[in-house]
Amino acid sequence: MDLPVMPPVRPMLAKSVKGVPAADSVEGGLSYEPKWDGFRAIVFRDGDDVVIASRSTKELGRYFPDVVQAVREQLPRRCVVDAEIVAVVGDRLDFDTLSQRIHPADSRVQQLAQQTPASLVVFDVLALGDESWLDRPLHQRRTALEDALGGVRSPVHLTRVTRDAEEAEQWFHQFEGAGLDGVIAKRLQDPYTPNGRTMLKVKHARTADVVVAGYRLHKTSTIEQPLLGSMLLGLYADDGRLQHVGVCASFGAARRAELITELDPLRVDSAEHPWGAWQDEAAHAEGRLPGGQSRWSGTKDLSFVPLAPERVAEVGYEHMEGVGDAARFRHTAQFKRWRPDREPSSCTYGQLEEVVRYDLAEVLGV
Structure with missing residues (x-):
């Protein structure tokens, strides 16, 4: 060439x-x-x-x-x-x-x-x-x-x-x-x-209220000083299942340490958690649970600390990928604030803005 x-x-x-x-x-x-x-x-x-x-x-x-x-x-x-x-x-x-x-x-x-x-x-x-x-x-x-x-x-x-x-x-x-x-x-x-x-x-910017149902430790976390890496987020489907929809991250070092202390009282045994099946190899293969491997993560350890789904956070996001209760955040969401005024059960897919369908052929000119 x-x-x-x-x-x-x-x-x-x-x-x-x-x-x-x-x-x-x-x-x-x-x-x-x-x-x-x-x-x-x-x-x-x-x-x-x-x-x-x-x-x-x-x-x-x-x-x-x-x-x-x-x-x-x-x-x-x-x-x-x-x-x-x-x-x-x-x-x-x-x-x-x-x-x-x-x-x-x-x-x-x-x-x-x-x-x-x-x-x-x-x-x-x-x-x-x-x-x-x-x-x-x-x-x-x-x-x-x-x-x-x-x-x-x-x-x-x-x-x-x-x-x-x-x-x-x-x-x-x-x-x-x-x-x-x-x-x-x-x-x-x-x-x-x-x-x-x-x-x-110019990209679309939206917010949603989500359930914080777990977290992963930061790569610099130690036993002496645990640091939160990302929070695992969920929305409730129509049948009552809590679906994993993505993560939010990008916290400063001091805030990572504070969040570990703040969320520690919510820790539960995985057997009591809606996503407890993450330990099951078959669940991993489906890739819809937060412990699942993917072509992007390879052999990366994706284990997480399960939390009782009691805290609600408002996060910013651009758009969803997938449809129905299989939809999830296309990119990492941005933590905005805690929402103590919201019940976790109210964090459903119904709150998300429904985008009007448009014919792609019109955009491509075919």
Whole structure:
């Protein structure tokens, strides 16, 4: 492979802002795009040679042979593009389906590629032919990208863009129903800055009241000085089961020690706990209990200290993945405050905002 921009390259990043910024808030104006919920990927193609690199520059191609084939068939013979690999299930994006591709067995990867093929959404260009486009402004890169990818078809897509802040605001609310993550704003005059936080992102922010039903110790915890690492969170399903929906973390060192003391009176034997089955190997295999292993955790010790489900906390979150009482927080939740005024039994899925469904085909333009 011999391209004007060679791996490794870290993608340009974004910093969070509240609300869609006005188009005239920066000199030269802004371009807005949907924020896709998938695996960020820098794609390098030199003829039949294709490298798909993750945000951390790790190779993703072996997990997405279908995307590699689509790149060979549809992208310019010599190019480097910034994109997102996504999985479409029904009429929305599905991150769970996508994450299943990260599997050590090639046979399993090939099977999933046939059953639920992935798509590639392209939104920027770093190189075309023998020229690097890193130093050119976004508006020129976008024009070149439209010329180069004007005829692509599914599973390759060119992301939608607008320079109208009002339309971007509509996208922010509508497109979530198709599984998208928010809106990205980019300065039209900016060059491509690898690993630089020069873009702006607007993501959904919500709160929920959850039951704190356990905790894990921090990696620096000792017998002499135990420190809380993360709190395990639950919501009650319609049938009365307390479902594990995620964790909240990011406490300071002093607060980690205080929380151990604060929660110690709630410790119970695992046999008395709604998630006591975490010790059962079969329960681990299902991956729905907080003691379960996953492709991400490997052999990491995920044992936890069970607590009587009596404390309610308010946490901040962006959105849920999954449906019904199988839904859980997509990312680590943020602890806001204790809610002594709330009964644990009131912490149900019913309190969560229901996102209006939206046809993903409208977003992809197919």
